[in-house]
Amino acid sequence: MARINDNYLRLKSGYLFSEIARRIKEFQAAHPDAKLIRLGIGDATRPLPGAIVQALHAAVDEMGRAETFRGYGPETGYEFLTELIAKHDYGARGVTIAPDEIFVSDGSKSDAANFQELFSADAIVALTDPVYPVYLDSNVMAGRAGAPDSRGAYDRIVYLPCTAENGFDPPLPDGPVDMVYLCFPNNPTGAVLGRAALKRWVDWARSAGAVLLYDAAYEAYIQDPDVPHSIFEVEGARQVAVEFRSYSKTAGFTGTRCAYTVVPRDVTARASTGEAVPLHGLWFRRQSTKFNGAPYLIQRGASAIYTPEGQKQARTTIEYYMHNARVIRDGLETAGLTVYGGRNAPYIWLKTPAGLDSWGFFDKLLNEAHVVGTPGAGFGRYGEGYFRLTGFGDRAATEEAVARIKSRLKR
Ligand code: MLT
Numbered sequence: 001m002a003r004i005n006d007n008y009l010r011l012k013s014g015y016l017f018s019e020i021a022r023r024i025k026e027f028q029a030a031h032p033d034a035k036l037i038r039l040g041i042g043d044a045t046r047p048l049p050g051a052i053v054q055a056l057h058a059a060v061d062e063m064g065r066a067e068t069f070r071g072y073g074p075e076t077g078y079e080f081l082t083e084l085i086a087k088h089d090y091g092a093r094g095v096t097i098a099p100d101e102i103f104v105s106d107g108s109k110s111d112a113a114n115f116q117e118l119f120s121a122d123a124i125v126a127l128t129d130p131v132y133p134v135y136l137d138s139n140v141m142a143g144r145a146g147a148p149d150s151r152g153a154y155d156r157i158v159y160l161p162c163t164a165e166n167g168f169d170p171p172l173p174d175g176p177v178d179m180v181y182l183c184f185p186n187n188p189t190g191a192v193l194g195r196a197a198l199k200r201w202v203d204w205a206r207s208a209g210a211v212l213l214y215d216a217a218y219e220a221y222i223q224d225p226d227v228p229h230s231i232f233e234v235e236g237a238r239q240v241a242v243e244f245r246s247y248s249k250t251a252g253f254t255g256t257r258c259a260y261t262v263v264p265r266d267v268t269a270r271a272s273t274g275e276a277v278p279l280h281g282l283w284f285r286r287q288s289t290k291f292n293g294a295p296y297l298i299q300r301g302a303s304a305i306y307t308p309e310g311q312k313q314a315r316t317t318i319e320y321y322m323h324n325a326r327v328i329r330d331g332l333e334t335a336g337l338t339v340y341g342g343r344n345a346p347y348i349w350l351k352t353p354a355g356l357d358s359w360g361f362f363d364k365l366l367n368e369a370h371v372v373g374t375p376g377a378g379f380g381r382y383g384e385g386y387f388r389l390t391g392f393g394d395r396a397a398t399e400e401a402v403a404r405i406k407s408r409l410k411r
Helices: 006-010 016-030 050-063 079-093 108-118 133-141 195-208 279-290 296-306 308-334 358-369 395-410
Strands: 102-105 125-129 157-161 179-183 211-215 241-246 259-262 268-270 276-278 339-341 347-351 386-390
Touching (some): 016 358, 050 296, 079 259, 102 279, 108 211, 108 241, 108 259, 108 279, 195 211, 296 308, 308 339, 308 395, 358 386, 358 395
Parallel strands (some): 125 157, 179 211
Antiparallel strands (some): 102 259, 339 347, 347 386
């Protein structure tokens, strides 16, 4: 009989959002008339900006004509898009990134999950806890995490607790580490790191010989002008960091799928011979072997984000979601809950009421208020006792959800 990759057996039983979807389905089967409000998964609900829709239509027409039809594109993205990214997302913030250091893809989830392939099978991984589950699970699948204990903590992972007590600011690892996943603005806590905190990480990575895998998928939600949008705004980051960026939350691309990863030519890691090898060449090799590029149509759509209308329309949507975040935060604070995040991020991270753990609160909200959120424990041990709601819902539904939660908490 063929043999499986045993590491898959070390994963938690289901991917967090699939598990939530399963519970919702079960609930709906038992309560077909309940009007559920979903503030669980961070999925866009507003339509694509008009400028993007127009660009998509035009690109479809191009594909339908012999003179403008395109087959395989460059695996790492069309220059018309990478040049816009280099200019608008980096140049405008005083950061020099060359277009060929940008690798366009079909999503940051896959990039963040795949990037670990470049590191040695026994590399040591550090993660914040709570954490976006993809960073951990992809390393479990690769066999790098070791075995889970009875509480689900893997013995080869270095966990960096982020709790209210430390302001959700992860401590530096206190032992040897090869790679660290950082996500700011943070999913799930909504916390951000200022320039000094990011500098501390870059300086640490330089002295420790580690690589920072920096997920900036939510940078468009930063409101505070002093908070960096990119790790590359910090001096020295080019030598030690790669950055994941996504159009999912920036321009409603959760279903349309387009993202990019920046791998500066200067960032290196060590071969077993001791030689410093640029990750840029390895990622190019990996992508050109396993990926054929994001679709032309989609990259045309993404490039419309950088037009003045596209920028304005995308901003309007972000403001809409951030207004929802404010509605949730203010409403729940009024109801007496302790609430974090929601100021520079679309996520609200709250402490569960006394006597309820995070799945207990999930069940209470689902059964009594018909509101779906995400239990903090699903993001890690240090997420226990917390709960996540998102600003990505419809406005009226968000207001209704807050009213329902408030009324349930009063009882
Ligand atoms: C979330 O809810 O955490 C996000 O939707 C996850 C993702 O972007 O894949």
